[in-house]
Amino acid sequence: MRFCSFRGGDGIPRFGFQLDDRYIVDIPAALACLAESRLVAAIPRPLLRASDLKTWLAVGPSALDFAEQLRQLLLSEQDSCRSAVLETSGLRLAPPIPNAGKIIAIGLNYRDHAAEQKAPLPKAPLIFAKFPTALIGHEDEIRLPDISQKVDVEAELCVVIGKTGRGFAESAARGAIAGYTVGNDVSARDLQFSDKQWVRGKSCDTFAPSGPFLVTPDEIADPHDLKIELKLNGRLQQSSNTREMVFNSYALVAYISQSITLETGDLIYTGTPAGVGVFRDPPVFVKPGDVVEVSIEKIGTLRNRVAQEP
Known part of the structure; x- marks a missing residue:
């Protein structure tokens, strides 16, 4: 996977991963959406608490596994959590x-x-x-x-x-x-x-x-x-x-x-x-x-x- 940190138009620091050449997934926003929609059975609490890419990685291999699960879900469920899928062209990569x-x-x-x-x-x-x-x-x-x-x-x-x-x-x-x-x-x-x-x-x-x-x-x-x-x-x-x-x-x-x-x-x-x-x-x-x-x-x-x- 290809992870990144970035700022959107609001200037707030965020982190995510590249979905494809055009889009980046805002991980915290996607997790919040999944929790609300119950598209996944459970999200480990340490992942929900991660405020940046460093703390996400510190969770260990399960963080990478969950990110891949999230990527596959967003690729297959095209209409799910689209607010967490952002165009790369509108972001400032940190x-x-x-x-x-x-x-x-x-x-x-x-x-x-x-x-x-x-x-x-x-x-x-x-x-x-x-x-x-x-x-x-x-x-x-x-x-x-x-x-x-x-x-x-x-x-x-x-x-x-x-x-x-x-x-x-x-x-x-x-x-x-x-x-x-x-x-x-x-x-x-x-x-x-x-x-x-x-x-x-x-x-x-x-x-x-x-x-x-x-x-x-x-x-x-x-x-x-x-x-x-x-x-x-x-x-x-x-x-x-x-x-x-x-x-x-x-x-x-x-x-x-x-x-x-x-x-x-x-x-x-x-x-x-x-x-x-x-x-x-x-x-x-x-x-x-x-x-x-x-x-x-x-x-x-x-x-x-x-x-x-x-």
Whole structure:
């Protein structure tokens, strides 16, 4: 399934799933309708209490099963609960998990990216953090801070944690993942390199675009064999495959959880492939008016325009 968070014309935050290319189902509205019409025998109380996608996922596998049951019902009962079925064109998509507790990011995790900067492959994942206040969604603006003149963009596959826990074995890590989304690790290179560490330069407000959808693992045969691309103003800047990862998503979940509790809704930005602007000759940095598109096979395209911070 393809889950999302969004706002309608009333501006109220909501969450749901994609019914088809044209429509999104507002999950709480659909549950309220089902409860009133008694189209289903019973709705588990934790699902009725879910106020956002993170709390919905925290219920566990039964939430995914019920969402699929709901999808099939709405597809077969065309006249049922139509008020909960919304046209995508009238919605503003937010980050799939707008209230993520943690954003954990991985540096130097693609072989081709290491090669372009003539760096040895890391022996263990290189971990840094991005602050959740940097999150924005599909079609939101990346805003350039006045204190940076060298802002770069990076295509990334993002893991969304579904199961809270610590000490996951690599063999069990797949069961801890709720799904995958598209990410852009926006980076102020001048801040990053002058600070000698990466948090400030990668955590400026709006520097963590993600979306448009959280795609569940059952829709992706192998998350480590997906085409990943970034286009800047329609021109291809990055093009690779997630098979180029040094440490795949399961290995990352296992490694991080050795010492850090992973919670439902946490995001892992798994690294970027070759082609980033800072290592081009001449270097390429984004400017106001630019449009950045990150695409990952089977997941979707995340699009953001660049603007100067007011």
